[in-house]
């Protein structure tokens with residue numbers, strides 16, 4: 476069995492380069508309060524640097540311009556990219572474009588790839604993914620209601636979707652719609668592609684959120700209610716086959732969670748850096764914070780939790796690389812809920828050690844915390860991933876044949892006494 480924690484030296488060069496770019500060029504941009512299109516302009520030259528380095532949209536397969544790095548290397552790269560919410564934008568792997576490109580590549584027709592995927596990879600078109608509806612639980616997509624009904628050769632969409640990230644910036648939408656209400660629950664839905672300019676489509680409003688209570692032109696990312704009113708699409712708007720909606724949606728999720736979790740590692744590491752720096756200069760009750768035991772505990776616990784999450788996530792990535800996404804479902808589920816908890820706990824301790832400064836917007840921590848809170852909800856809430864992890868853990872267990880725990884000491888003692896009777900005889904004589 477090989478067990479190696481070293482990073483391939485060639486790739487380590489890429490990581491050092493990405494680290495430098497994030498700290499020197501990307502993090503300063505976070506502080507600017509400018510409209511999104513201006514920020515886009517400032518980011519363009521950085522995107523070019525990433526392209527020149529061969530790291531643009533690195534999550535894609537080589538035939539689409541990626542490098543075929545595999546999930547461990549992609550995870551390590553995302554640990555750098557995730558230091559700033561602008562990082563994924565600069566490196567061409569921001570959600571939802573990253574996942575949408577993958578499912579278009581896997582399921583799109585030649586025409587869909589030409590019209591949507593190629594310009595998206597070139598950075599000239601943007602996309603959104605629309606599944607959640609206000610009236611039904613997003614955790615159970617079999618309840619979805621927005622229907623596409625067949626009319627001649629067309630599909631006609633009627634209804635609304637809720638909390639659609641980047642709808643404002645998107646040029647087209649991948650929309651999960653019910654195309655066959657009578658089919659068995661997991662075959663009822665399909666994904667259709669809708670252009671933003673399509674008649675019958677509108678953005679109703681942007682939703683205020685914990686991260687951004689009053690969305691406006693300088694909002695980094697908006698979430699919208701979108702509406703379809705008699706929105707008519709040609710039959711060839713379906714991605715893959717009608718009824719494949721859930722199967723296709725699943726394809727977006729496995730490797731994407733590795734990337735999310737490594738970005739959370741990066742955010743938590745950044746919060747710990749702030750906590751440690753604070754501990755070295757803030758003086759209270761006769762000593763530095765670094766010399767107060769509770770603060771030492773904050774630092775020690777945070778360092779250990781981040782290290783644990785990092786290893787868990789890289790192990791999940793390694794398993795995907797060696798055994799595939801399906802075999803790694805338990806690991807992928809565990810990093811999702813555990814990662815979100817580590818992220819929030821570490822940022823919270825750093826806020827606490829900064830006192831009023833930590834609570835204020837003069838430090839990035841409060842924003843990191845509000846942004847991070849969504850990690851427990853999007854891509855499936857904690858509860859769902861815990862259920863998966865518990866189910867997959869339990870599958871190797873059966874009730875003991877006699878209904879008595881296998882570790883029940885009296886039974887074990889009797890069994891051992893019979894097995895080691897000779898030894899016991901020798902001891903007692």
Ligand SMILES: Cc1cc2nc3c(=O)[nH]c(=O)nc-3n(C[C@H](O)[C@H](O)[C@H](O)COP(=O)(O)OP(=O)(O)OC[C@H]3O[C@@H](n4cnc5c(N)ncnc54)[C@H](O)[C@@H]3O)c2cc1C
Pocket residue numbers: 571604605606607608611612613614615637638639640641698849852853854855856857858859
């Ligand atoms: C920042 C952010 C961005 C998002 N972007 C998008 C997007 O681009 N496109 C899109 O379609 N959607 C998006 N969403 C929506 C997201 O996918 C849903 O919020 C998520 O799937 C949960 O669905 P829900 O909000 O309807 O919650 P519900 O399904 O109503 O669940 C609410 C709560 O009920 C509990 N619960 C539910 N089921 C169970 C269970 N089986 N066991 C135990 N407890 C349970 C959990 O506590 C859960 O958090 C986004 C959400 C956020 C926060």
